[in-house]
Amino acid sequence: DSGVTQTPKHLITATGQRVTLRCSPRSGDLSVYWYQQSLDQGLQFLIQYYNGEERAKGNILERFSAQQFPDLHSELNLSSLELGDSALYFCASREGCGETQYFGPGTRLLVL
Amino acid sequence: AQKVTQAQTEISVVEKEDVTLDCVYETRDTTYYLFWYKQPPSGELVFLIRRNSFDEQNEISGRYSWNFQKSTSSFNFTITASQVVDSAVYFCALSEVNFNKFYFGSGTKLNVKP
Numbered sequence: 001d002s003g004v005t006q007t008p009k010h011l012i013t014a015t016g017q018r019v020t021l022r023c024s025p026r027s028g029d030l031s032v033y034w035y036q037q038s039l040d041q042g043l044q045f046l047i048q049y050y051n052g053e054e055r056a057k058g059n060i061l062e063r064f065s066a067q068q069f070p071d072l073h074s075e076l077n078l079s080s081l082e083l084g085d086s087a088l089y090f091c092a093s094r095e096g097c098g099e100t101q102y103f104g105p106g107t108r109l110l111v112l
Numbered sequence: 113a114q115k116v117t118q119a120q121t122e123i124s125v126v127e128k129e130d131v132t133l134d135c136v137y138e139t140r141d142t143t144y145y146l147f148w149y150k151q152p153p154s155g156e157l158v159f160l161i162r163r164n165s166f167d168e169q170n171e172i173s174g175r176y177s178w179n180f181q182k183s184t185s186s187f188n189f190t191i192t193a194s195q196v197v198d199s200a201v202y203f204c205a206l207s208e209v210n211f212n213k214f215y216f217g218s219g220t221k222l223n224v225k226p
Contacts, residue, residue, distance in 0.1 A: 002156075033214065042203065042218040043157075056212035090157060094211060099145055099164070101214060103157035 003027065004093050004104035012110045018079040021107045025072055025093030031055070032074040033101060034066055037088040049074055051096075081111045114139050116206050118217035125194050126225050133189040133220045135204030141165075143209040146180065146187045151219070152200040160202075163187065194224045 003026035013019055025032050034046040045058035049068035060066075063081075068074040078085060088108050092101035115138040125131045137146065148160040161171065163180050171178045175192045191198055204217045 002159075031211070035216075043216040045213055045215070048212055058213060088155065092157075099207070099211065100147070100159055100162050102159060103149070105156050108155075 002102040002104065004029075004091060004102055006089075006091050006104035006107050008107060009105065010108050010110075012112065013081060014112055015081055015083060017081050017111075018077065019081065019109065021076040021078070021089050021091075021109075023074045023076070023091030023093075023104055025074070025091075026095070026102055028095055029093035029098075029102075030072065030096045031094040032068055032072070033092040033094070034060075034074070034076050035090040035092065037090060037106075038084075039087070041087075043090065046076070078109070083111050085109065086111045114141075114144075114206055114208065114213070114215045116204050116215050116217035118202075118204055118220050120220045121218070122221040122223065124223040124225065127196060128193050130190060130192050131194050131222065131224075133191075133202050133204075133222065135187045135189065135217060137185050137187065137204070137206045139185075139206060141209055145207040145209075145211075147205040147207065147214070148178065148187075148189050149203045149205065149216075150200045151203065157203070160189075191222075194222075196224050196226055198222060199224045 005024045030051045033048045035043040046060040048056040066076045088106045091104045117136045146163045150158045179188045201219045206215045
């Protein structure tokens with residue numbers, strides 16, 4: 001167990017809908033990263049937050065947004081969902097001066 | 113630009129064989145970090161090792177060993193005497209010095225057959 005929690009574990013929704021994925025980092029970790037892993041694909045970096053501020057953006061669609069709250073948990077919002085958004089979404093956290101990301105168990109999203 | 117290449121999409125071995133997973137990276141930074149993660153069939157990503165660009169010492173941890181060579185921009189991972197439990201997808205990753213972004217390879221799926 002990495003100490004990073006993600007909810008929900010599974011999510012099934014329809015095209016056009018909006019969902020929110022939640023991530024709680026390890027205790028004391030200030031950085032949160034979001035990744036998308038589509039079927040048989042590697043991990044695509046979406047966005048990083050550090051202590052509430054956005055630090056880096058990757059291949060994140062405009063329909064997707066994220067934020068990190070004062071208690072350091074983070075949410076990834078996916079809107080106007082399309083079939084192609086079906087994927088495993090991972091959150092990872094890293095302590096302020098640490099070098100390693102630790103991953104949560106992921107949220108498996110299925111868009112029908 | 114940063115890039116990680118894992119040319120081996122899938123490898124199949126028989127239990128007890130040794131297997132090496134290749135990882136080649138590209139970066140213009142002089143300081144960077146390299147990682148290996150394991151993703152078993154259950155789906156979670158498990159951290160295996162971290163190496164910074166100034167430490168070229170090879171590392172051994174039980175049946176696992178890692179060979180970092182800056183001259184060839186490679187960070188290869190060897191499993192000795194493979195076991196069925198080693199079956200997983202293995203990802204190599206590269207981080208910028210400020211850790212703002214991590215770049216992952218496409219992964220190598222390892223099948224270890226009994």
